[in-house]
Amino acid sequence: xxxxxxxxxxxxxxxxxxxxxxxxxxxxxxxxxxxxxxxxxxxxxxxxxxxxxxxxxxxxxxxxxxxxxxxxxxxxxxxxxxxxxxxxxxxxxxxxxxxxxxxxxxxxxxxxxxxxxxxxxxxxxxxxxxxxxxxxxxxxxxxxxxxxxxxxxxxx
Numbered sequence: 001x002x003x004x005x006x007x008x009x010x011x012x013x014x015x016x017x018x019x020x021x022x023x024x025x026x027x028x029x030x031x032x033x034x035x036x037x038x039x040x041x042x043x044x045x046x047x048x049x050x051x052x053x054x055x056x057x058x059x060x061x062x063x064x065x066x067x068x069x070x071x072x073x074x075x076x077x078x079x080x081x082x083x084x085x086x087x088x089x090x091x092x093x094x095x096x097x098x099x100x101x102x103x104x105x106x107x108x109x110x111x112x113x114x115x116x117x118x119x120x121x122x123x124x125x126x127x128x129x130x131x132x133x134x135x136x137x138x139x140x141x142x143x144x145x146x147x148x149x150x151x152x153x154x155x156x
Contacts, residue, residue, distance in 0.1 A: 003066055006063060006066070009055060011076060046088065064123060082108060085135030086135045103142055107135075115130050
């Protein structure tokens with residue numbers, strides 16, 4: 001029973017089984033999750049990200065053991081956590097969501113220093129941590145972009 005639950009969570013309820021670009025689809029699905037989470041208080045947003053992160057560590061660890069493969073591509077809960085971190089504290093906006101989506105995918109794919117090193121951490125922690133750092137990088141760049149193009153919290 002726990003194996004099925006772990007695989008459902010790790011794959012974002014099947015999205016990770018899409019045969020091409022599962023990480024991109026997992027990130028795209030996280031936009032809808034962000035649209036819901038963004039309506040809550042800042043504390044709730046942080047709490048949701050922590051819950052998703054720690055459940056993701058557990059589910060990703062189980063998925064690795066079940067599939068007997070390091071960082072299996074079906075695991076996309078890490079993309080959701082990283083994207084949500086990218087968008088944390090920003091009110092929902094289609095435009096900003098898409099900018100955040102593209103920034104996160106760029107950092108997740110290119111894995112600039114030291115993101116690549118975090119993949120070497122074994123188990124669920126390694127699977128999740130590289131995307132968390134990609135989310136932090138994306139968040140910083142997103143906020144710089146928003147600052148320079150003059151978008152303020154109330155008119156995004």
